[in-house]
Amino acid sequence: xxxxxxxxxxxxxxxxxxxEKLNIGFRIANTPKEVLGAEKLFLxxxxxxxxxxxxxxxxxxxxxxxEEVLKNKVxxxxxxxxxxxxxxxxxxxxxxxxxxxxxxVKKFDESLIKGKPKLPHMGWNTIQEKxxxxxxxxxxxxxxxxxxxxxxxxxxxxxxxVATTQYGQEFASVVCNSNIYGVQFHPEKxxxxxxxxxxxxxxx
Amino acid sequence: xxxSRITPCLLVHRKGLVKTVEFKEPKYVGDPLNAVKIFNEKxxxxxxxxDIDATIEGRGPDxxxxxxxxxxxxxxxxxxGGITTVEQAKKxxxxxxxxxxxxxxxxxxxxxxxxxxxxxxVQSVVVVLDVKKKGLFKNYEVFTHNGKxxxxxxxxxxxxxxxxxxVGEIVINSIDEDGKMNGYDxxxxxxxxxxxSCPLTILGGASSFENIKEAIxxxxxxxxAAGSIFVFKGKYKAVLINYPDRIARNEIY
Numbered sequence: 001x002x003x004x005x006x007x008x009x010x011x012x013x014x015x016x017x018x019x020e021k022l023n024i025g026f027r028i029a030n031t032p033k034e035v036l037g038a039e040k041l042f043l044x045x046x047x048x049x050x051x052x053x054x055x056x057x058x059x060x061x062x063x064x065x066x067e068e069v070l071k072n073k074v075x076x077x078x079x080x081x082x083x084x085x086x087x088x089x090x091x092x093x094x095x096x097x098x099x100x101x102x103x104x105v106k107k108f109d110e111s112l113i114k115g116k117p118k119l120p121h122m123g124w125n126t127i128q129e130k131x132x133x134x135x136x137x138x139x140x141x142x143x144x145x146x147x148x149x150x151x152x153x154x155x156x157x158x159x160x161x162v163a164t165t166q167y168g169q170e171f172a173s174v175v176c177n178s179n180i181y182g183v184q185f186h187p188e189k190x191x192x193x194x195x196x197x198x199x200x201x202x203x204x
Numbered sequence: 205x206x207x208s209r210i211t212p213c214l215l216v217h218r219k220g221l222v223k224t225v226e227f228k229e230p231k232y233v234g235d236p237l238n239a240v241k242i243f244n245e246k247x248x249x250x251x252x253x254x255d256i257d258a259t260i261e262g263r264g265p266d267x268x269x270x271x272x273x274x275x276x277x278x279x280x281x282x283x284x285g286g287i288t289t290v291e292q293a294k295k296x297x298x299x300x301x302x303x304x305x306x307x308x309x310x311x312x313x314x315x316x317x318x319x320x321x322x323x324x325x326v327q328s329v330v331v332v333l334d335v336k337k338k339g340l341f342k343n344y345e346v347f348t349h350n351g352k353x354x355x356x357x358x359x360x361x362x363x364x365x366x367x368x369x370x371v372g373e374i375v376i377n378s379i380d381e382d383g384k385m386n387g388y389d390x391x392x393x394x395x396x397x398x399x400x401s402c403p404l405t406i407l408g409g410a411s412s413f414e415n416i417k418e419a420i421x422x423x424x425x426x427x428x429a430a431g432s433i434f435v436f437k438g439k440y441k442a443v444l445i446n447y448p449d450r451i452a453r454n455e456i457y
Contacts, residue, residue: 011300013275046297047325081325110401117403120327120372123425124249125206143450146250146280147206148302148327148372167206189280189302191247 002026002202003038005065007055009045009081014188018195024202032060038068040075040201044188045082049105049151050093052081062098069100075179076100077135077201083175083182084153092151100180102156103172113168120150125185127163127173134204135174135181136163138196145173145185145193153184207457208420209249211429212447213407214239216255216285219269223431225383227334227351230256233435233443236269240276246447250280252305252375252405252429254332256350258286259308265292267299274300282330282373293320297328303372305330308348311355311362317369327372335359335392336379344392351379363399373403375429381409385432388419397423405429413448417456424457 002019006012006028019026026042029035043065045052056062068074078086087097090105097105110118126144129136144165152171155161163174165184175182181201187194214236215222221239222230236253243251253273258265265286274281277300284305287293293304304324309316310331321329338345338354346355346362355362366374376396378389386409393406405427406419416428437444 008298011274013271014277014300017275018278046302046328048322051323116397116401117425118401120403121206122327122373122403123206123209123427146302148280150327186280186302188300189278191244191278194278 001038002040002042003029003035004042004044005035005061006030007059007061009047009052009055011044011046011186011188015042015044015198018188018198019202022195022199022202024199032064035061035064035068038074040204041065041068041077042201043076043078043082043085045078045080045085047081048092049081049084049090049097050095052085053093053095053097056085056098057095065098069180073179075201075204076181078182079188080149080184080186083184084151086175086180086182087153090151101160101175101177101182103160103175104154104156105151106154107151108168108171110168120148121167122148125165125167127165129163130161131159133162133174133176135176135197135200137200139193143193145183145187145190147173147185149184153182206425207249208425209405209427210416210448210453211250211252211405211427212243212248212434213252213254213429213431215431216253216269217257221435222256223383223435224256227379227382234445237272237276239445240273242445243447244276244278247450248279248447250282250427251277252282252284254283254305255285259349264288265296267295270296270301271299284330284332288316290316290319290323294323297324303328303330305332305375307332307334308353310366311346311348311357314365314369317366317371321370325372326370329371330373330375331366331371332375332377333359333362333396334377334379344395347379359396360399363396367400367402371402373405373427374400375405375407375427378408383432384409385411387411387415390419390422393423403427413452420456
C-alpha cells in the first residue's frame, strides 16, 4: 500500500489514476495522522521550494515524515519539487529543506547552456544510470522522462546519485540514500517509462 | 540530450474539440477526453488544450473539464483559456496540469504573470501570442479574444516585457496561417527568437510531418505544435486523430 501525501502541491490525481489502472493499492493522506504507519510514501510536488516547505510545515506533515522516514525507514519517493525538498536548502528560497539527502538545490548556470533556449529546462531528456537500482528496472534510458524546472538537486554525496541528465551541465536526475528516493522529472507524465517507474517503486 | 517537443494543440468549443481556419469556421473533430486517450496510446510528447470560449464569454476556466482531462492525461499538459487570477492558476496546477497558458490577461496586465509565477513557479507560466499581419506594411500585431481584439502594443515591446518578467515558455501562433496547412511562418518565429532565450513553441500552419522536421532542423530544441495535421487525414480532411510513431520521431528530434 502506497500512501500519497496530499499537502496541497502536485499531481495527486494523475499519480493515483496510474496506480488505480495498475491495480496497485494506494491511499491518499490528507492529514499528518494518515501518514503514520505507512508502508511507502509518495511526496509529489509542483511549484516553488519555500511554498512547498511552508505547506509541509504548516499542515504538520514535516514532523510525521521525519518520524516515518528517518526513524522507521519507510521508503519515500519525492518527485520534482518533492525531490528538491529532500535536500538541505535551495537557492530558490530561504527555508531549510527536509534534509533527508545531503544536497543543495541550485539554479542552472545559464552560461553553460549553449544556444537557445536557456531556462527552464523543459521537455523530454535522457537519463544515464550511475548505479543500479530496481527503481529504474525496465526503463528506456534513451526515451527518458519529461522535465520542467530551473533548479536542480546538487548532491553533496556522489554515492547518492543514481542517474544523471545533461543540460548545460550534468545534474542528478535520480537520487537515493537507503530508503529515500527522489526524481527530478515527472513520472506521472512520462508515458510507459513513468508508469514503469511508479510500478517499480511499488515493488521495492 | 533535450529533445524538441511535437505537440498537438486542441481547441475546445462548446465542450467539443474543433479545428479552425484563421481562427474562424470551427469544425467539430471529436470528444476531448477520447482524444486524450488516443494521444496517451501514441505516447505524445505533450499536449496543449485551449478553451476558445472562456475569454469571449467572459467566464473563467471550466475546472471540472480540466480535472477530467488531467486525470486521464499521461503526458504533460498545458491548459489555456479564461485565466485571469492567481487563484485560478493555482487551482489548475493543483488539478494536475503542468503548464498554464495565458494570452489576453498577459498582454493586458503583465503584472499578473509575475504573481502567477511566484505562486506556481515561473517554469509553469506559458504565454500565447496570437499574431496577425496588419495594415499596408503587413506589420505583425498581437491579438486576443480569438483574433478579434488588437492589443495595441508593439510585438517587440510585448516580448521584451515578457523577458523582463521571466516566463516559462512563449507559444507563437500565426492567425494568418491557422488551419491553412501551408507551412509555418518561420519569419515571425525568427523575429521573436532573436528577442528572447526562453523556450519557444511554434504554432499555426503546419503542413506536414516534413514541415515539422524542417522547424526542428532549424531551431532545435523547440516546441512544434499543430492542430490540423494531427486531427485530419488526406486531402478531403477526414477527421482522424493521428501522430507520428516513435521510429519516425526519433529520426527528426
